[in-house]
Amino acid sequence: STPGNDMRFSDEKIKASRNFANKLWNATRFVMMNLPEDFQAGLPAADKLDLSDKWILSTLNNLARTVTDNLDKFELGLAAQKVQDFIWEVYCDWYIEIAKVRLNSTDPEEADNARKVLVYVLTQALKLLHPFMPFITEEIYRALPGTSETIMTEQWPVFTEELNYAAEEADFEKLMDYIKAVRTIRAEMNVHPAKRSSMIIETSETEAFRRGGDYLAKFAFATDVTLTEKYTGDTAGMVQVITHAARGFIPMMELIDREKELARLNKEKAGAEKEIGMFSRQLSNEGFVNKAPANVVEEIRQKLARAQEKLARVEESIAALG
Incomplete structure (x- = not known):
């Protein structure tokens, strides 16, 4: 919630938060399933990290600094959103998928390095999330290897130059x-x-x-x-x-059947042109624009813009097919 605004209760927001909790829980299950019994937590040496490792570690490192800055300024909603985006989009959707290749590697050291980075990043991300979701973070944290009795007494993540891989992060x-x-x-x-x-x-x-x-x-x-x-x-x-x-x-x-693809694109083009015509007629009707609520008029303007963007993309695709 942004400062000065009241937040309305929303079933959709509750469901979205539940989905995020499930995503975090399932990501943890995946990591735990890929850890051997003798797994030792801790980061590999810098020269053992690959490009994706340095990218995720550097991104997490910068996240710790920006989230701390947001919290210091009482920008709680912004801080929470950044942590959620990192866990869902960066860690779950990208890094875990990337790590799967290395987890199945025939090189035991490479697989172990991926496990170590997976556990380290998850542990640090849980610390950043803990102020907002204390119960699930405590439960997951205590199940991870190399952790203490409770997340509540752990050190808050801070930016360190040691994990600042700016060039590798930019390359990735x-x-x-x-x-x-x-x-x-x-x-x-x-x-x-x-x-x-x-x-x-x-x-x-x-x-x-x-x-x-x-x-x-x-x-x-x-x-x-x-x-x-x-x-x-x-x-x-x-x-x-x-x-x-x-x-x-x-x-x-x-890779494609040109004629079938052209037929599909022309169908999409006709649909987009139909929407543009419909929304344009509504917006050109002065009686409708003057009498309808402002939010309804604005919504139609946005729908028109999206339809125009879609038409442009479809026409570009048709042109690409020659």
Whole structure:
């Protein structure tokens, strides 16, 4: 809740909080299921950490500083939201999925390093969450290896230069931005997750993308990746994926039925045009605009904007199919 505002009771917010608690509980179960009986908690040496480890540790390190700053300023709602976003979106949705590959590695040391980072980050995140959700954090904390009798007497996480991997964090964010863009365009083009393709990536950050080859293979569905600072080859049949750090060229025509995809896109285009026409007519009716509640009019304006954005994306996809 922001300062000065009352919070209305909402079933949706209660359900969302329940879902978050379930997400945290299940993530902990996954971590615990992958720990051997002789597991020893503690971070691996810095030279044993891979790019994703340094990214999550550096992100957590910065989170501790910003959340502490929010709490010092009594920005409680902002602090709670940042911790929740980190646990759900960064730790659960990304890092756990990334760690699964290493947990199944044939290299015992690599698997153990992933376990150590998983446990460390979860433990520190629970400390940051504890002021907002004391009961579930206490229950989970006491079940984790290497923890004390209660979370309440533990030291509050603070920013340390030792875990400040700013360069690695920035490099991994570039990889994530690219992977997200690839997954978005694959979803828009209705490409089945089992279908993979080669890709050419044009970027000045070639070292970051070279180090992230394994992540691109798994999460961007790449069979092989060619890195170049400037691509001058043929782009026919290629779909371009553009982020602030890279431009990817993917032969999507190998993965989809062009005619079926065109039919689907044209159907979406017709639907978007119908919505735009309907919302535009409502907003051009002065009697409706003047008499309707302001929030209703604003909602229709937002729906019109979303429909226009959708139409633009669909038209771009149709153009990409040639």
